[in-house]
Amino acid sequence: MVPFVFEWEWEIGRLIFMGLLYMVLGAISLGMLYAFVKTWLDLRGKQ
Amino acid sequence: MKKDNNNRGARYGMVIDLDKCTGCGTCVAACASENNVPVMYDESDKTRSINWLQIYKIINGKEFPNIEVAYIPRPCMQCDNPPCVPVCPATATKRDPNTGIISQIYTRCIGCRYCMAACPYHVRSFNWFDPPFPKGTERSLTTEVSPRMRGVVEKCSFCHHRLMSAKQRAYAEGRRELREDEYIPACAEACPVNAITFGDLNNPKHKVSQLIKSKNAFRLLERLGTEPKVYYLSSKGWVRRMADNYLQGEFEGRN
């Protein structure tokens, strides 16, 4: 799952699969983070 | 489906002489006893039974007096191109490049049964029940083989624990090479007619590597490309024909 775990191998299949997975997870997390931060900033702005 | 063929290590395989096999079932009993294969409380539904080694009975379809019967003991084929290994989602099964044996990690198996769907030989069994070991039966268990829990898949391992024991003994004696008779699975050892020969297919001195060159040697479902390491010998053409699927005239054309 992650490089520092037993059985991890730096092979192309794993790099492609995990690479794409983490990219998507990252994009979704950034989107959620944006929504939270923007809401917090908007609320602070209103005050 | 990448081929994990490593000819530098050993490739343990089996040759079963169907001309000798009487279908007595001693190999099955020995296997079950050696590997702590559980028996359910109600074994009447054979489709739920766990059989690492299963014996099939085939007939040539002719009428008396031309009817002939053959028995095919079927352990895990330990394929060199296993259909089950690449499909396991939790990496609970792997082909060992040094021995060619397909291992199963019982404590990692999540019981999705995808490997069972993939295997065309049905060598894999699932524990549909919690295996019962009533009080007292634990004394008959082989200590080197872990019993399995409910919800995991198990299969023949070519008595891998015997390989480990043999290697330890050899190492204690100061050598790395195993003699041909030092590592034999329980089924091969138990067979009363010596129908099962076991050894390293990569080692030209082992009997198995010579037997597989016979014109009577064949494997089950060879056309699928699984590269099984269990070979069969039969002098009867109809038996060899039953090992695989053939279109009209194909078998006769190939042989």
Add this chain to the structure above:
Amino acid sequence: MDLALIPNGVQRCSIKTFFSWSILWLAIIAWGVVSAFFCLYKGLNQTNMNQYFVFGLWIVFDLSLIALGAGAFFTGFLTHIIGEIFIYPYRDNLKAVVNAAVVIGFICYSSAIAMLGVDIGQPLRGWFIFWHANVHSMLTEVSFCITVYLGVLTIEYLPIILSNRKLGEVPELNLFGNNLHHIVALFAAAGTFLSFFHQGSLGGLYGVLFGRPFAYREGILIWPWTFFLFIHSAIAAGPSFILLCIWVTEKVTRKKLVNKGAYLTLAKISGWLLAFYLVFKIMDTVGWAYGVVQRAGLSFMDFYEGPFSIWLLIAEIGIFGIIPAVILIIPRLRNMNALLILGALMNVIGIVINRFAFTIQTLSIPVLPFEDFLSYFPTWQEWGIGIGAIGYGVLLFSLSYRYLPIFPMEPELSPVKIFGAPVKDFGVVKGG
């Protein structure tokens, strides 16, 4: 009693009526929960699966639910991504159904994952798929993608929940919902990417089984042709399923919720996708029959000797494939309400038959020449979980319909009327 929770400008039945409606589905869910308890406590011997039939009703349900839930990502893709690039007349029609599509998608995926949790022999070890992932297995790919996609669906469901009248009064939640909605295209894109891969990998599950000539397909690179066929059939069936769910909702609530244009758009998308799918499917079947099958030493009719006759294939491609495709493509036929619904229903049935054939038929067919064909029928516990999932779906959709504005056109199409005049701001009319 729950006036304040009902969206603006729409009418809902009384809470007593709603409760009576819910009781039925709660009973079905209860049956599902009891079945799940038995399977988790006593083990999978509660099913009729065995060493040969290792996949059963639940896997068929899972695959069908996920195929039908594809409408969520596809309408999202068409609305939020294609719609932003190419302005076209169908976008408004799709916007009328996209919220309902998200709810339907959420229901389908959450039920599928719950069912999978019971289906594996060691549910507590389910996380091993993620932690000890075998990247070469199609099942790993499926598990990752459907789990992450359920997260995406939850995120897309959130703004709909937060647009509830009462929740929307809380400024923080209102703002958060709006901000999430501004970036919906990001989540739609992520959802499209994930869905493409898991719909495909579900097909890949069967296509890579080179030990089972019935299921095995050649393909391109690591992807068997079933990878692409499953994506295609899912996006063909998904919009039809949304269409059917909306139609059933309209019939049950006796209200108009979307305009005819929305129905026709969904039908057109479904119809054309189905038509092209059938072309590829027939090509694939012929290629497989002359390629994989013959190389395995089998003939095409060998697979149809057992409990499944050739009629299953004829049903899948012909009766529930070509006929609905024709109905949904031809505008004159599509415009007739009865045929529209029939076409959508037959489309959905055809795709379910396809999923059934790949799962159950594959397992019933022996590969070793001396083995027999087998048959299987699920136990009440298996049916309980499958039907319980449907009950959960109906209940959740009912709750969403009652309290959330999932049909933006409803206030306009089914306005609340008092003494014949439409009223904008009332929740419910008593006695209704």
